[in-house]
Amino acid sequence: MKSTIGVVWLRLFTSEIRLLALSLAFIHHPLMADALLSIVLTRLASVVGQQIRDELTLVLGVEAEIQSLTDTLRSVRDVLEDAERRQVKEKSVQGWLERLKDMAYQMDDVVDEWSTAILQLQIKGAESASMSKKVSSCIPSPCFCLKQVASRRDIALKVKSIKQQLDVIASQRSQFNFISSLSEEPQRFITTSQLDIPEVYGRDMDKNTILGHLLGETCQETKSGPYIISIVGTGGMGKTTLAQLAYNHPEVKAHFDERIWVCVSDPFDPIRIFREIVEILQGESPNLHSLEALQQKIQTCIAGKKFLIVLDDVWTENHQLWGQLKSTLNCGGVGSRILATTRKESVVKMVGTTYTHSLEELSQEQARALFHQIAFFEKSREKVEELKEIGEKIADKCKGLPLAIKTLGNLMRLKNNKEEWENVLNSEVWQLDEFERDICPALLLSYYDLPPAIKRCFSFCAVFPKDSVIKIDELIRLWMAQNYLNSDASKEMEMVGREYFEYLAARSFFQDFEKDGDDDIIRCKMHDIVHDFAQFLTKNECFIMNVENAEEGRTKTSFQKIRHATLIGQQRYPNFVSTYKMKNLHTLLLKFTFSSTSDEALPNLFQHLTCLRALNLARNPLIMELPKAVGKLIHLKYLSLSDCHKLRELPETICDLYNLQTLNISRCFSLVELPQAMGKLINLRHLQNCGALDLKGLPKGIARLNSLQTLEEFVVSSDGDAECKIGDLRNLNNLRGELEIRGLRKVEDAREVQKAELKNKIHIHHLTLVFDLKDGTKGVAEALHPHPNLKSLCIWGYGDIEWHDWMMRSSLTQLKNLELSHCSGCRCLPPLGELPVLEKLKIKDMESVKHIGGEFLGSSSTIAFPNLKKLTFHNMKEWEKWEIKEEEEERSIMPCLSYLEIQKCPKLEGLPDHVLHWTPLQEFHHKF
Structure with missing residues (x-):
């Protein structure tokens, strides 16, 4: 080898390099690092010359350089708020910001690579120590140290390049005369759940008109097909909300045999739309893939029935696509209705609308009343009098747009200072010129008011396609994967993520909330206007691409600038070639109508996209095994394989993903076992395995994952020492949410159950115990006594005649939901009437x-x-x-x-x- 580092490789077996190996192994040990480093560099200078010593100084000085980078970036970020405000009007500032963001991403990659290398060294050292008690075994092999030297050199060179570019960006900062500002953490405040705002404000006449046309009170029936009603209006006017109100009205529910709601959006995807219609009509996802088969199934389901179908957010003006849908719906019964919402008058004509309802702005009086109800919530009478006149002027600037009024109302709720209200009223945002008129000023003002950490979380949501149902837990875990959540030892990342979400929800950045039994939001959507705004903020970072038209969708964006991408399409074997060019991707979400991948597709993806933090391969029906190349994704923190029904195994290389926080294998019905080295995934916090019914057990190493918060199903095994027994739950006291314990029939000794210490799992709220109809389980069940604050309990297959003591004492004082199923031996029921809640x-x-x-x-x-x-x-x-x-x-x-x-x-x-x-x-x- 001719390179200088190659000379080092050739001399790795000398005593001097052996000492270098020792130095690298313990370079982070505070007592040894300086002394060893000095000795090694002195010896190497005499052996291989000054050039190599300089290069090794570069390699071993990575940590200091990274710290220097961090300090530089922190100083630049002090002016970010001013830069973000000015980017809307100043193109040069926008370009500077884009370069800064790109540098921040590059720096994040190299820091993550550095910390991963250290983590790998620690884990390898721990493995060596566990295999032998000899001190020498803790010193990595020369081959391993060779890789460490090369790795550190690569990182050092990357850091040097980034530092040079970042210094240039920092020097340009002074040219713009930015104003420095201090970052703020989000305040605690009242959330939307405590504020009762009407779904439709000032729309009583509109509601009654729509209901009249739906129920046939004010219209003539047509013979050529369903009666078509169109609600048309600009974005944020409340079209969807009005349609929802009508759709869910009790009289409408009773009037129609079938009701169907479909978000059409853009692009108009006939197969997706037809599949959603069939799924609603049948109550399950259809195993149909051709357009003709789906059309026939719909016609069979609605033939002769009076139906209502809402087509929300229609954009297409393609008569052929609309004709396919309309012809499919012509076989419904008399009185059937199609209700469409759209922003475009041309769509109203294209669909052949029978009645058009134009949704106008709220009147000044209505707009002021709505703003007043939100902005002055729980303010004193004196404060209302002080701010009322300014509030009316702010409401007037919203021009009767309900979304803008709600957004600004929620922004002003926490502002009690008159000067703050005047700043909003007099903001230059209201003077946006023709070029920026599509940006909602109310959203921009609300966005400016967000703390920087929450701004990043909001703008990331541009990666979701329009009208997506967003699962809150999934969203928070994706934020975690991007290092967006600032947390410390006193607060878990998940808790910070929940607070950030509620902060955004309370300011109208999310809507259409779905809640669980505890009144916590579990799903939501983004309004189209809000989604457009998020895409404006991230137009070169977040990208939604149709794989069939990759080049067309790319516009002028450089593939290498894209960091978060969602791929959509209909192809059975999609072409990922364009995706390979996105080599700096941090997030990749696949959203195919019916997706499958060839044997070469995934390995090629893994070879090219080595910067990924989050990867979603869910609902892919043909993935039978995950390629070994997944081990190359060293940055990966989020991996979803849910609903990959044919997935049979995971490679051992997945255990090399030391940064992995979330692994979702829910409903992977064919998955039989997990890799034995799962204990190496020391950062794993969420193992979602609900519905992985063929799993025979869990690897023993899972018992060592003390950070684990989610383990939906714990599968008890009695087969040797390689898999978990019930007692291995003992140290997993961070588990929370739902836990199902399966395979309790295998437990012979109640003392083993006591080791699980279920009483200490105080964060578990929903518990399922599966006994599989085995006799003699009373002692085992008694040892499974959960903590008294449990909210939900299901006992399946309990086999004894008598109930265990903690059921008879009704000690679960916070229990809200209880299911007793297949407990065939029990002749009577426990005293459940004593459970107070x-x-x-x-x-x-x-x-x-x-x-x-x-x-x-x-x-x-x-x-x-x-x-x-x-x-x-x-x-x-x-x-x-x-x-x-x-x-x-x-x-x-x-x-x-x-x-x-x-x-x-x-x-x-x-x-x-x-x-x-x-x-x-x-x-x-x-x-x-």
Whole structure:
């Protein structure tokens, strides 16, 4: 080898280089580094000359250079807020910002590469130490150290190049006369859930008009197909919200046989739209891929039925595409309706609209009233009087646009200073010229007010296609993968991410919230205007590309500038060649109508996209195994393989992804086992394995992953020492959310269960215990006593005749949901009436229960089932009698019960009078 570093490689077996190996192995040891480094450099100078010593000085000085880079970048970021404000009007500032962002990404890559190299060295050293007690075994082999020298040299050269470029950017800072500002952390404040804003404000007449046309009160039926109603208006006017209000109106629900809602958006994808229609009609995803097959299925489902289909956000003016959809829907019954929302008058004509409803701006009075309701929420009367006049002027600037009014109203809620209100009123943002008129000033003002960390989180959302349903947990984990969440030892990243999301949601950057039983937001969407704004902020960073038209969609953007990309398409074997050019990608999300990849596609992707932090390969039906090349993605922190139904195995190389935080293998039905070296994934926080039903066990190393927060299913094994036993749950006290423990039939010794210390898993709120109908499980179940703050519990297949003690004592005082299923040995039910906050109870497949009486109600409280709202009995084949005695009727029993369902209970003689006549029952579904 002719390079100077090549000379070092050839001499690696000399005693001097052996000492270098030792220095590299312990370079971060505070007591040894300086002394060893001095000795090594002195010896090398005499052996291989000054040139190599200079190069090694470069290699071993990486850490100092990285710190210098960090300091430079921090000084530049002090002026970011001013630069972002000026970029809208000043093209030169916009170019400077883009160069700075590019440098920040490059720096992030090299720092991450450096920290990964250190982590790899530590893990290799720990592995060597565990294999032998000899000190010499802790010194890496010359071959391993050779790789470390080369790796450090590569990193050093990258750092040197970045530093030179960043110095130029820093020097240009003075040319723009930027104003420095201090970064702020987000304030704590009232969230949207505490503010009751009407879904449609000032739209009563519009609502009544739309309802009249939907219900046939104000229109003539057509013979040529469904009656078509179009709601047209500019973005942010409330078209979708008005359509939602009509769609969910009780009279509309009762009027139509079928109701279908589809987000059309742009581009108009017939196969995707037809698949969504079939999925709604059938309740499950269709196994159909051709357009003709989907059309036939839709026609079969709606033939002769009166249906309502809402086509939200229609953009296409292609008559052929629209004709395919309209002809498919012509077989519906008389009175069927199509309701379309669009921004374009040309679309209204194209669809052959029967009635057009133009949605106008709110009146000045309505706009001011809506702004007042939001902005002055919980402000004192004195403060309202002080700010009222300024508030009216701000509301007027929104020009009757509901989205703008809500956005600015939420911005002003926390501002109590009159000067702050005047700054918003007098902002230069309101004077945006013709070039920037498509940017919503209210959004820009609200965005400027965000702390820098939250700005990054918002702008990242441009990577999601329009109308996407965004899962909040997934979004937060993607933010984590990009290092966007500033956290410390006192606060988990996930908690910071939740706070950032709520901050954005409270300022109208998200909408259409879906909540769980605890009133936490679990899904949401972004308004089209908000999405357009996010794309404006990230037009050279975030990219949504159709793989069939990659070159057309790229516009003038350099592939190498793109950092976050979503690929969409319909091809069965998509062409990823254009994707390979995006070698600096940090995020890659695949969104195919029906996707599959050839055997060469994934390895090639992994070879080219080595900077990836987040990779989503979900819902790919033909992936049978993940290529070994996945181990090259050393930066990867988020990997989703969910719903890859044919995936049979993961390669051992996946365990080399030491930075991995999230691994999603949910519903990978064919996956039998996980790699044995999973214990090396020391940064893994979320292992989503719900529905991976063929997993026979979990690798033993998972028990060492103390950072693990999500482990949806713990599969108990009794096969040797390679897989987890129930006791291996002991150290996983950071687990939270949902946990299902499967394979409890394999547990023979209750003492092994006690090692799991389930009582210490205080963050687990939803627990499922699967016993698989085994007798003699009472002792095991007793040892599985969970913590008393559990919110949801499911017990499946409990095999003993008697219930374990903690069920009989009703000690779960915070339990809201309970399901007892296939507990075939139990002849009676535990005293569940004593559970103070229980709201939903489901009892099914209890074959030995013949009689339900006072034991079910319990006796220690004056009110039995004080909060029970929903009660279900299902498939109780031997159940004959449900009895509430007269003396028990003196107590208050089920005072909140509103829903009762009894199905497949053929021997049941009848129901207690108390249940039928003395509970506030609203729904009763029965089929004995």
